[in-house]
Amino acid sequence: MVYQNILLETNDRIATLTINRPDKRNALNQLTRDEILQALDSLAASAEARVLIVTGAGDKAFIAGADIGEFEGRTSLTQRESMKGRRIFDAIEEFPKPVIAMINGFCLGGGMELALACDLRFAANNAKLGQAEINLGIIPGGGGTQRLTRLTGEGKAMELILTGDLIDAAQAKEIGLVNDVFPAADLRNRVFAIAARIAEKSPIALRTAKEAVKTAARTNLREGLDRETDLFCLTFGSEDKAEGVRAFLEKRKAEFKGL
């Protein structure tokens, strides 16, 4: 598959999807969104890829939001039409493998929303993050009002969304928006080391754990606990569970095959 606006590679079980429009600060236009969806489908089906890292090309931006040029001339109706169908944010949230946002610069608007849909977020110390839509006279439309609020609480989400202000990586960590912050020069190595540790686990357990955690935001506590019990028991049907338990008892490292 030849892509124009993204780069895709898989090495040592870790897939990397790089938004590759550095001249446009990796802004998400329609073609880029289409290519992200295609890439997610191919990676979901790949037995080799166990963890996905999403990042931006160049040293300036992760993703500087939706491509604002595409908003010009759009009406409520034509914008609604353009948003029909599968959305990248939901596709990432529902992707059956862990997804890590490696935030290497400006992470704005739709870029923030993409990062929010990921399972883990790690930022370079020089990254800047914000929901800047309000400055364009619009509001976040890729899940920002919902996922940011769930992650940081209403007060911080409201502040970011109403002011459109950018915050630095350290502030983002303080409010729980990013998991950790690393010096820009170390970001890649640190994130790949975390991804490698996750990639060693059972793909079935990873997928099930992701689904169980995601359930927390979608349901009440009782239903969530019941779902967790079901999913927990489901993992007992895998060969990976047999291997994990056996390896512990035999005092050796488990080799998970995803079966």
Ligand code: COA
């Ligand atoms: N959509 C379309 N084009 C964008 C863009 C976006 N979201 N973000 C940046 N670009 C383009 C610029 O128009 C410029 O294009 P040009 O060279 O053809 O003029 C190029 O990327 C470089 O941007 P520039 O502003 O010169 O870079 P910078 O490093 O000085 O500033 C930003 C980077 C991200 C702070 C700034 O580009 C910006 O504020 N972008 C918009 C962010 C935003 O509002 N996002 C929310 C969208 S809903």
